[in-house]
Amino acid sequence: MYSKDGENYFIVDAHLHMWDASDENQKNVHGAQFIECFYDYHKNLSPEEYVWTLEKYKKYSEEQFMTDIFDNGYADHAIFNPAALNDFYVNGFSRPLAWDMAQRNPDRLTYNHNFDPRNGEVGLRQLEEDAAKYHLKGVKLYTAEWHGDSRGYKLSDPWAYTYLEKCQELGIKNIHVHKGPTIKPLDRDAFDVSDIDHCATDFPDLNFIVEHVGLPRLEDFCWIATQESNVYGGLAVAIPFIHTRPRYWAQIIGELLYWIGEDRILFSSDYALWQPKWLIEKFVDFQIPEDMQGEYKPITTDQKKKILGLNAVSLYPHIKVPEGLQLREPAMASSSSVSSSSAGPIGSE
Amino acid sequence: MNDSAPPGQRNASIAVSDRPSATRSDDTASDRAAQVASALGTVIDPELDEPITDLGFVTDQRIDGRRVAVRLRLPTAFCSPSFAYLMVSDAQDALSAIDWVQDVTVTLEDHHDADRINRGVAAGLGFAGTYPEEAAGELDALRRTFRVKAHTAFIERVCTIMVREHHWTVEDLGSLRIADLPAGRPSAGLRRRRADLGLPSDPDDLVMVDEFGAAWTPEAIPLKLRFAKAVRISIDGNAHFCRGLLRTRYSAAPADQRPRGHESLGTDLGVPAVARHQVIRQDRVAAATRTAIR
Numbered sequence: 189m190y191s192k193d194g195e196n197y198f199i200v201d202a203h204l205h206m207w208d209a210s211d212e213n214q215k216n217v218h219g220a221q222f223i224e225c226f227y228d229y230h231k232n233l234s235p236e237e238y239v240w241t242l243e244k245y246k247k248y249s250e251e252q253f254m255t256d257i258f259d260n261g262y263a264d265h266a267i268f269n270p271a272a273l274n275d276f277y278v279n280g281f282s283r284p285l286a287w288d289m290a291q292r293n294p295d296r297l298t299y300n301h302n303f304d305p306r307n308g309e310v311g312l313r314q315l316e317e318d319a320a321k322y323h324l325k326g327v328k329l330y331t332a333e334w335h336g337d338s339r340g341y342k343l344s345d346p347w348a349y350t351y352l353e354k355c356q357e358l359g360i361k362n363i364h365v366h367k368g369p370t371i372k373p374l375d376r377d378a379f380d381v382s383d384i385d386h387c388a389t390d391f392p393d394l395n396f397i398v399e400h401v402g403l404p405r406l407e408d409f410c411w412i413a414t415q416e417s418n419v420y421g422g423l424a425v426a427i428p429f430i431h432t433r434p435r436y437w438a439q440i441i442g443e444l445l446y447w448i449g450e451d452r453i454l455f456s457s458d459y460a461l462w463q464p465k466w467l468i469e470k471f472v473d474f475q476i477p478e479d480m481q482g483e484y485k486p487i488t489t490d491q492k493k494k495i496l497g498l499n500a501v502s503l504y505p506h507i508k509v510p511e512g513l514q515l516r517e518p519a520m521a522s523s524s525s526v527s528s529s530s531a532g533p534i535g536s537e
Numbered sequence: 538m539n540d541s542a543p544p545g546q547r548n549a550s551i552a553v554s555d556r557p558s559a560t561r562s563d564d565t566a567s568d569r570a571a572q573v574a575s576a577l578g579t580v581i582d583p584e585l586d587e588p589i590t591d592l593g594f595v596t597d598q599r600i601d602g603r604r605v606a607v608r609l610r611l612p613t614a615f616c617s618p619s620f621a622y623l624m625v626s627d628a629q630d631a632l633s634a635i636d637w638v639q640d641v642t643v644t645l646e647d648h649h650d651a652d653r654i655n656r657g658v659a660a661g662l663g664f665a666g667t668y669p670e671e672a673a674g675e676l677d678a679l680r681r682t683f684r685v686k687a688h689t690a691f692i693e694r695v696c697t698i699m700v701r702e703h704h705w706t707v708e709d710l711g712s713l714r715i716a717d718l719p720a721g722r723p724s725a726g727l728r729r730r731r732a733d734l735g736l737p738s739d740p741d742d743l744v745m746v747d748e749f750g751a752a753w754t755p756e757a758i759p760l761k762l763r764f765a766k767a768v769r770i771s772i773d774g775n776a777h778f779c780r781g782l783l784r785t786r787y788s789a790a791p792a793d794q795r796p797r798g799h800e801s802l803g804t805d806l807g808v809p810a811v812a813r814h815q816v817i818r819q820d821r822v823a824a825a826t827r828t829a830i831r
Contacts, residue, residue, distance in 0.1 A: 221614040221649050228613065232778075232785040404584065404775035407686075407767035433777055439770045447767070 203456030326362030410447035424458035442484030593793035716740035
């Protein structure tokens with residue numbers, strides 16, 4: 189929980205990692221390049237006092253994680269979304285330790301797993317086993333991952349549909365999707381989010397959480413999420429702009445609130461890419477700059493509470509919110525944040 | 538590498554002046570260095586809609602007689618190979634088009650697939666030839682997708698200027714013509730992006746047109762402008778991110794970057810808000826809308 193100015197915020201960090209990118213675990217030069225690239229993200233957007241050394245960044249301890257997320261980071265609950273990256277790392281990028289930690293801290297940690305639809309029937313059986321073993325409520329998919337001769341896949345591919353049908357059957361409701369960047373050449377755009385449009389329509393009982401709110405294709409994400417009520421946006425990678433470029437961050441969050449509304453935006457730090465502590469503190473303090481408020485309405489405290497935790501709870505209802513940390517009144521429809529004054533209607537029947 | 542001097546001002550080889558007979562007599566060393574820099578200035582990062590020279594991606598240009606060699610770098614080792622390929626091959630084409638140039642070497646460095654891209658471009662293999670296993674075709678459709686985005690975003694940029702500084706109202710923008718645009722960046726910038734899509738720019742041509750040159754209908758204008766703003770914000774954000782990453786990766790990079798030109802075009806057009814519910818799908822109706830807006 190985070191408290192500021194008499195307000196209490198229930199915090200769910202919807203996307204974090206327990207990774208091992210140590211030299212010993214790197215399979216090849218790509219393993220080194222990958223973590224160096226992540227490190228540049230970390231260094232470029234973090235306040236100076238939160239920047240780790242590259243050595244520490246490559247592999248951090250469970251104690252470090254628990255301190256950063258729960259003691260310093262205000263989280264009430266946090267969700268692992270592991271990435272396999274078996275082509276780069278001997279034992280994979282994400283550590284099995286995350287599952288151990290989730291078992292030891294069931295009230296504070298949720299473990300999501302991953303699948304790759306290109307594994308066909310074998311992978312489908314594996315998904316059934318994983319669902320039982322991990323009590324899966326969500327999965328993380330990385331559609332641009334290189335796999336054999338494949339250049340990545342679309343969630344609208346037939347095999348992906350077979351897996352999504354299996355998710356529906358197994359009660360895995362939350363599909364976290366990470367689009368791009370691809371490490372292998374594609375003659376189309378690896379960040380393209382249009383496949384989400386199809387599967388969100390065809391699987392109305394599943395929730396599709398597009399990580400990084402579709403950046404660098406924010407507009408396409410917004411457009412799709414506007415059409416599909418089961419498409420959500422995770423703020424990882426977007427929210428750190430709050431420190432380096434607050435006016436730009438105002439535009440991003442302003443666009444998101446305009447297009448998809450306050451109920452479908454999820455806070456996530458992408459730890460250890462960024463430390464949640466400063467992200468949360470700055471977001472609670474944040475307001476649309478006055479000279480931009482003609483364009484974007486000010487952000488309300490209730491909107492911040494939803495984004496920082498309550499929206500994630502609606503996707504993961506096993507997370508219990510203590511009395512007093514819910515909104516005081518039932519949430520208003522998010523469309524209330526958008527002016528109804530308008531010129532021409534579009535798509536009117 | 539020498540990161541301290543801006544592109545175009547470094548490493549113009551002294552050898553040029555040693556062999557004047559090999560070139561036209563009015564081509565001095567600095568003229569030719571400027572020609573090379575100017576050619577590189579036409580190479581655009583498709584995602585960021587900015588010249589690679591402004592982004593600090595050019596680290597070195599050398600001229601030796603009729604030979605030109607340039608080196609390029611990108612913000613991360615994992616920047617998309619597709620876009621990396623486009624920039625390397627566009628640089629190759631732009632330099633080859635200079636009349637006195639006979640031999641061009643473009644070298645992408647510090648990228649996970651640099652060797653393959655450099656070899657493919659040097660051998661003129663095309664993208665499909667460079668990636669025979671992975672690529673299903675050339676990058677024309679990908680390039681066009683991003684030209685459409687760049688054009689869409691630029692319409693919003695120039696409309697902002699017209700409303701802010703030239704007393705146009707949003708309602709009137711549907712009749713805005715090329716001839717109405719102030720000379721300089723707004724006009725030249727829009728014409729360049731139209732040309733990239735194969736659209737002419739006659740003085741009487743409307744500004745608010747789609748990628749095929751069809752005018753936006755008056756009733757569609759508010760929503761299309763609103764979406765164009767989202768496109769612009771997305772492109773700008775990506776540019777901030779990539780520029781920052783380049784500076785993090787190369788400590789001397791700030792000296793090679795020029796301010797993002799688009800910033801001076803202004804932002805924040807006071808387009809009246811379009812109610813979001815107007816674009817929310819009722820059954821499949823919006824599918825047609827979506828096609829129309831893209």
